Amino acid sequence: MEFNSIETPIGPEEDRRPSLRNHRLRRGVYILPSIFTVANLLCGYYAVLATYEGQISDFDRAAGAIGLAIVFDSLDGRVARLMGTNSEFGKEFDSLADIVSFGLAPAFLAYAWGVRAMAAARAPESLHLVQLGWLIGFFFVGCCAWRLARFNIHGMAPGSSRYFVGMPTPAAAGMVAAVVHAFNWPVQSSLMSVLWLLLLVALGVLMSSTVRYFSFKDIQWTRRRPSLAVVLLAALLGSIVYFSRITLLLIASAYVAHGVVFYMVRVVRRRLAARPA
Numbered sequence: 001m002e003f004n005s006i007e008t009p010i011g012p013e014e015d016r017r018p019s020l021r022n023h024r025l026r027r028g029v030y031i032l033p034s035i036f037t038v039a040n041l042l043c044g045y046y047a048v049l050a051t052y053e054g055q056i057s058d059f060d061r062a063a064g065a066i067g068l069a070i071v072f073d074s075l076d077g078r079v080a081r082l083m084g085t086n087s088e089f090g091k092e093f094d095s096l097a098d099i100v101s102f103g104l105a106p107a108f109l110a111y112a113w114g115v116r117a118m119a120a121a122r123a124p125e126s127l128h129l130v131q132l133g134w135l136i137g138f139f140f141v142g143c144c145a146w147r148l149a150r151f152n153i154h155g156m157a158p159g160s161s162r163y164f165v166g167m168p169t170p171a172a173a174g175m176v177a178a179v180v181h182a183f184n185w186p187v188q189s190s191l192m193s194v195l196w197l198l199l200l201v202a203l204g205v206l207m208s209s210t211v212r213y214f215s216f217k218d219i220q221w222t223r224r225r226p227s228l229a230v231v232l233l234a235a236l237l238g239s240i241v242y243f244s245r246i247t248l249l250l251i252a253s254a255y256v257a258h259g260v261v262f263y264m265v266r267v268v269r270r271r272l273a274a275r276p277a
Helices: 012-053 056-083 088-114 116-120 126-154 169-183 190-208 227-242 244-274
Strands: 163-165 212-214
Touching: 012 056, 012 088, 056 088, 056 169, 088 116, 088 126, 088 169, 088 190, 116 126, 126 163, 126 169, 126 190, 169 190, 169 244, 190 244, 212 244, 227 244
Parallel strands: none
Antiparallel strands: 163 212
């Protein structure tokens, strides 16, 4: 006995269900990078609040919050690229969060840790240091905003994604946080306060300069690596956990310095090549 199969026609509502599900999934994927950006922004906001409290432990917590913001900032971009969810909204949102976490928060922390203690001591030179401190702090924030705006327009160095043009803002903020975390006690010497402000000026200049810095975006983490690399990575992580003050300061200082050193080497090579034989 034969049975004729009857096919039920699919209506327009059933036709749209897969596309609606895909659209919702697509919207959900975009949320994940934004979560890391929000976490970055939250860390910057907390760093400002902790700095405002003004205790030594608060300064250290503020420095730690800036360090966490750097981690979240690196994750949101990598997750977006991995999932193919890059968008103009995400780029602008990330830049706004970076201004808070890597501009305002470290500038406020640098002023409170390196200048405000001198003002509290009521030293004769404290008034000038306070005026110079907030001015240089604003210079740091302005250079941070300049760096982010230029990156949104021009992107990475021409022809390669291996280099940033100018020091990235997380590196400048990381240098401030690493120094505060390493030395802990606020600056109470006028000479050290001046040197601290000069460091902020140098960081601002490097952010707005054309000095190239490694981006480490070309590292393929899924490729096989020698076992020695795993051992070195484990040793580095252990050093950060148990000797965080000196280790983080060395890492931040090395990254800030390597761009300047390579720039000077390139300048010397060009001058030597331009000399007549």
